[in-house]
Amino acid sequence: xxxxxxxxxxxxxxxxxxxxxxxxxxxxxxxxxxxxxxxxxxxxxxxxxxxxxxxxxxxxxxxxxxxxxxxxxxxxxxxxxxxxxxxxxxxxxxxxxxxxxxxxxxxxxxxxxxxxxxxxxxxxxxxxxxxxxxxxxxxxxxxxxxxxxxxxxxxxxxxxxxxxxxxxxxxxxxxxxxxxxxxxxxxxxxxxxxxxxxxxxxxxxxxxxxxxxxxxxxxxxxxxxxxxxxxxxxxxxxxxxxxxxxxxxxxxxxxxxxxxx
Numbered sequence: 001x002x003x004x005x006x007x008x009x010x011x012x013x014x015x016x017x018x019x020x021x022x023x024x025x026x027x028x029x030x031x032x033x034x035x036x037x038x039x040x041x042x043x044x045x046x047x048x049x050x051x052x053x054x055x056x057x058x059x060x061x062x063x064x065x066x067x068x069x070x071x072x073x074x075x076x077x078x079x080x081x082x083x084x085x086x087x088x089x090x091x092x093x094x095x096x097x098x099x100x101x102x103x104x105x106x107x108x109x110x111x112x113x114x115x116x117x118x119x120x121x122x123x124x125x126x127x128x129x130x131x132x133x134x135x136x137x138x139x140x141x142x143x144x145x146x147x148x149x150x151x152x153x154x155x156x157x158x159x160x161x162x163x164x165x166x167x168x169x170x171x172x173x174x175x176x177x178x179x180x181x182x183x184x185x186x187x188x189x190x191x192x193x194x195x196x197x198x199x200x201x202x203x204x205x206x207x208x209x210x211x212x213x214x215x216x217x218x219x220x221x222x223x224x225x226x227x228x229x230x231x232x233x234x235x236x237x238x239x240x241x242x243x244x245x246x247x248x249x250x251x252x253x254x255x256x257x258x259x260x261x
Contacts (some may be wrong), residue, residue, distance in 0.1 A: 007031040009120045012038065016045040039100070121185050123227040125222035126205040126238035129182060129191050130225060134201040134241075139192050141178030151179045155190040159208045161235070167255045169194050169205060174202060174251070185209050202241030202248075204255055208234050217252070219245065228252040235259075 008026055014020050015028040032039040033101040133140050143151040149164055156164030158181055166176060174194035182191050185206030192204040218229040228248050229238035237259065 001213045012042055013045065016042050021103065073087055085153040103172060105249040122207060122236045122238050125184050126229065126240045127139065127225050127226050129205060129241040130203045133193065134203060142180040144178040148176065155179060155181060158188040159190055159261060163260045165258055166192055167258045169251060169254060172251050172254060202239065202243060205238040209236065212236060
């Protein structure tokens with residue numbers, strides 16, 4: 001295997017965003033020259049970046065953090081409302097380009113020569129957790145909804161999140177089933193499960209990693225399972241289900257509003 005083939009998806013995103021130095025950029029270019037599917041995927045990311053820059057053009061500020069926002073990431077801002085605006089704008093753009101996730105999502109999971117960073121491990125593990133537990137009848141969770149306070153306290157301690165809140169999704173038609181502790185990226189993670197009146201379930205995954213770098217909001221699609229995920233500081237979040245992307249986006253936005261900043 002040549003050096004050109006040893007490229008992580010995180011490096012591909014950095015290449016698309018123009019964050020690599022000359023040597024790493026040349027190495028990624030060699031990889032893309034040998035992998036036309038990956039090259040097309042990166043080209044589409046760059047088009048999304050251009051769309052994001054255009055969407056935020058009227059909201060530019062002089063703060064350095066805004067450069068990260070305009071390049072597809074989410075900068076920490078002084079107010080929660082500005083973060084919600086960034087989420088909504090990014091989510092709408094990603095949803096509009098949803099076909100990209102459907103076409104390229106499987107590539108991210110199936111290519112053995114692309115080494116996964118945490119931002120790519122998160123949707124994979126979220127999908128696995130959904131497939132394993134959402135179909136369980138008697139033991140889908142460790143702690144059920146009637147012990148919600150205990151659930152939040154227990155999982156919050158394991159993830160070192162003092163104010164972890166279990167999202168309330170009743171406004172979106174989903175009630176809490178419960179939750180469980182599970183590994184995410186080799187560290188303690190939390191999974192919350194919800195279901196609607198028809199029994200359709202979805203899961204919300206929370207993971208923590210000190211090496212995390214804030215990301216834009218992304219879709220990952222494998223077969224009928226859709227995941228909407230993002231990283232905010234050290235915390236990674238993923239909403240997964242076999243539901244429409246529009247519904248998934250709206251639920252993810254509600255989770256984003258309720259999770260600690």
